Amino acid sequence: MPAIPNGVPESWYLALSAILFVIGVAGFVFRRNIITVFMCIELMLNAVNLSFVTFANHYKQVSGHIFTFFVMVVAAAEAAVGLAIILTVFKNRSTLNIDEVDSLKN
Amino acid sequence: MEFLIATSLKLAIIAFILLTALAYIQWVERKVIAHVQVRMGPSRVGPHGLLQPLADVIKLITKEGVLPPHVNKVFYLAAPVLAVFMALISISVIPFGTSITIMGHKTMMELADVNVGVLVILAVSSMGVYGIALGGWASNNKYSLIGGLRSSAQMISYELPMSLAIAAPLLSAGSLSLRKIVNAQHGSWHLIPHWAIFAFPAPQIFSFIIFMIAAFAETNRIPFDLPEAENELVAGFHVEYSSMKFAAFFMAEYANMVTVCCVATLLFLGGWHPLWPVRWGSNFAAPAIFAFAGAICIYHGINYVRPFDRITLPAFGVIFFGCAGLFLIPQGVPVLTPIFWFLAKVSFLLFVFIWIRATLPRFRYDQLMSFAWKFLFPVALVNLLVTGFLVALVS
Amino acid sequence: MVDLLFFGLFAAVAVLCAINVVVQKHPISSALSLVGVMASLAVLYLLLGAPFIAMAQIIVYAGAVMVLFVFVIMLLNAGIEVRRGRSWMATIFGIPALLGLLGVLACLLVRWFPDAPIVKFGDFPGGSPRDFGYALFTQYLLPFEVTSVLILIAILGAVVLARKELD
Numbered sequence: 001m002p003a004i005p006n007g008v009p010e011s012w013y014l015a016l017s018a019i020l021f022v023i024g025v026a027g028f029v030f031r032r033n034i035i036t037v038f039m040c041i042e043l044m045l046n047a048v049n050l051s052f053v054t055f056a057n058h059y060k061q062v063s064g065h066i067f068t069f070f071v072m073v074v075a076a077a078e079a080a081v082g083l084a085i086i087l088t089v090f091k092n093r094s095t096l097n098i099d100e101v102d103s104l105k106n
Numbered sequence: 107m108e109f110l111i112a113t114s115l116k117l118a119i120i121a122f123i124l125l126t127a128l129a130y131i132q133w134v135e136r137k138v139i140a141h142v143q144v145r146m147g148p149s150r151v152g153p154h155g156l157l158q159p160l161a162d163v164i165k166l167i168t169k170e171g172v173l174p175p176h177v178n179k180v181f182y183l184a185a186p187v188l189a190v191f192m193a194l195i196s197i198s199v200i201p202f203g204t205s206i207t208i209m210g211h212k213t214m215m216e217l218a219d220v221n222v223g224v225l226v227i228l229a230v231s232s233m234g235v236y237g238i239a240l241g242g243w244a245s246n247n248k249y250s251l252i253g254g255l256r257s258s259a260q261m262i263s264y265e266l267p268m269s270l271a272i273a274a275p276l277l278s279a280g281s282l283s284l285r286k287i288v289n290a291q292h293g294s295w296h297l298i299p300h301w302a303i304f305a306f307p308a309p310q311i312f313s314f315i316i317f318m319i320a321a322f323a324e325t326n327r328i329p330f331d332l333p334e335a336e337n338e339l340v341a342g343f344h345v346e347y348s349s350m351k352f353a354a355f356f357m358a359e360y361a362n363m364v365t366v367c368c369v370a371t372l373l374f375l376g377g378w379h380p381l382w383p384v385r386w387g388s389n390f391a392a393p394a395i396f397a398f399a400g401a402i403c404i405y406h407g408i409n410y411v412r413p414f415d416r417i418t419l420p421a422f423g424v425i426f427f428g429c430a431g432l433f434l435i436p437q438g439v440p441v442l443t444p445i446f447w448f449l450a451k452v453s454f455l456l457f458v459f460i461w462i463r464a465t466l467p468r469f470r471y472d473q474l475m476s477f478a479w480k481f482l483f484p485v486a487l488v489n490l491l492v493t494g495f496l497v498a499l500v501s
Numbered sequence: 502m503v504d505l506l507f508f509g510l511f512a513a514v515a516v517l518c519a520i521n522v523v524v525q526k527h528p529i530s531s532a533l534s535l536v537g538v539m540a541s542l543a544v545l546y547l548l549l550g551a552p553f554i555a556m557a558q559i560i561v562y563a564g565a566v567m568v569l570f571v572f573v574i575m576l577l578n579a580g581i582e583v584r585r586g587r588s589w590m591a592t593i594f595g596i597p598a599l600l601g602l603l604g605v606l607a608c609l610l611v612r613w614f615p616d617a618p619i620v621k622f623g624d625f626p627g628g629s630p631r632d633f634g635y636a637l638f639t640q641y642l643l644p645f646e647v648t649s650v651l652i653l654i655a656i657l658g659a660v661v662l663a664r665k666e667l668d
Binding site for chain 1 (some may be wrong): 502508515516519520522523531538539546551558562563565566569570571573574579599606611614618620621624627630633637638640641644648654655658659665
Binding site (some may be wrong): 181220221222225226228229230233235236239240243251254255258259263265282 | 519529533536552553556557559560563564565568572576577629630
């Protein structure tokens with residue numbers, strides 16, 4: 001049984017970030033509802049934010065936080081436009097299943 | 107260890123006082139609205155209806171809690187819990203006064219002095235939208251859904267002018283911690299206190315007005331209470347809720363009201379600093395007011411109108427004189443007087459909330475939303491720009 | 502010791518909520534689980550000495566972006582997702598393989614950096630709003646201004662896309 005450290009090593013934060021990212025990828029690949037797929041994208045972005053903040057703590061610089069902030073802003077803008085697209089797709093196709101939005105397929 | 111004991115004690119005291127105050131704010135509201143409308147208000151249950159909140163609580167607890175079969179049970183039950191949870195969390199970062207020293211251990215008069223206290227309040231009020239949106243949606247009722255969505259849209263629209271109005275006095279205070287913001291407002295020139303609304307380079311009076319307007323919208327109070335009015339949309343998002351769940355939504359609304367009044371007091375009205383300087387005798391304001399109230403009670407007790415006024419009014423008079431005496435004890439003055447000033451200002455703002463409820467009609471929904479985006483948001487932006495410019499010019 | 506406790510608790514909550522996002526059938530349950538993930542990540546940011554980013558996460562991400570998601574789900578009346586053409590082979594082999602992959606990834610990360618520095622609450626005081634704002638408005642001013650143009654473009658796009666057709 002390895003010794004329990006008296007604090008939290010940074011590698012544990014990075015491992016958590018990796019786990020959240022992989023869960024996000026799994027949801028993105030396997031789910032069929034557009035909105036759920038979009039939420040898995042947000043989950044991936046959050047995992048990456050955790051990585052950035054961890055490295056900001058490691059190098060003791062605030063630049064990591066600034067990048068996290070920009071990721072949040074871009075995610076907000078992307079959510080706004082993406083949800084508008086989803087609304088338009090729903091208005092035209094009356095479905096939220098991405099398997100059924102396939103009119104460009106052969 | 108001492109820290110844990112002190113915090114638990116403060117938590118118990120603040121929770122008890124807050125929950126009692128929520129019930130009695132409702133009594134004050136009913137009495138004030140009644141007197142504005144030239145009628146009596148609750149007057150039967152106790153002397154002057156003082157036990158009416160107790161009667162209401164008993165009624166709400168013993169009423170049959172209906173769980174309609176067509177609702178989404180998990181979210182229907184979770185929505186009032188979420189609303190109350192968020193409303194009560196924001197009290198934890200509000201400082202009520204200076205420090206108090208008990209048995210050698212010095213503790214500040216707040217639960218948690220977070221150095222980003224203002225942001226915690228904004229964060230918690232953003233999360234309060236979920237309780238209402240989920241409550242409206244989970245009720246599986248088109249009127250609740252529309253009411254819930256309208257209320258959530260209104261709350262997030264008015265968060266922007268509120269945040270901008272909060273940002274303006276932060277420029278002169280220079281910190282995000284609520285205690286430091288109040289400490290930056292101490293002192294006075296001659297008779298005008300150094301409160302943020304009278305501050306030198308940029309008086310924050312416009313920020314105060316914008317904040318109060320946005321606060322009315324955030325707490326769903328008249329004139330912005332279209333989503334939950336009784337005669338609109340069949341009472342909006344809480345139409346399917348009964349007894350304790352309905353009481354939870356109501357408690358959340360009053361707790362939000364108390365929070366925004368406390369934040370307005372701390373940011374704009376100088377927190378616990380007195381209205382005029384101490385050397386002009388402001389320490390005697392509290393005992394003077396209590397003694398005056400005691401004198402009125404004893405006078406009306408002597409010339410009594412109802413039979414039991416012979417007993418209750420002089421009893422209240424004695425209690426008020428006791429409180430006045432409490433404020434004259436020299437050891438208690440530095441601890442009790444700041445709390446008195448803080449509570450006096452918060453009570454005044456709550457009275458303004460109730461007064462406006464009794465006086466104004468309500469906005470239509472599209473008027474409400476266009477007022478937020480087309481008028482209040484640009485005004486808040488311009489106010490922040492002008493404040494920043496003036497502060498940079500002077501320093 | 503307290504750091505370890507908080508990290509363990511909130512990391513577990515984050516992972517459970519993340520799995521819930523992927524597993525739940527109704528989009529609103531996924532949305533609320535995602536809010537749970539963001540809130541626990543905010544606590545982890547506090548532990549990592551980033552109070553401003555933690556509060557920005559709650560105000561912007563959990564309090565505005567996710568409210569938008571919840572609105573759209575409520576407006577579109579999105580129902581339970583009906584799974585068609587589900588292959589049992591994928592489920593029986595896929596889920597253990599995924600969990601195994603996750604476990605291997607986490608173990609590798611922890612093993613490659615055995616002496617990673619310990620994160621203690623309070624050892625990075627440079628994440629306060631003052632330092633953040635100073636860096637944002639001096640060193641990173643150009644990205645800040647470009648981001649504001651980006652948000653303007655996003656607003657224009659959303660308004661145009663969601664507008665009613667004028668017939």
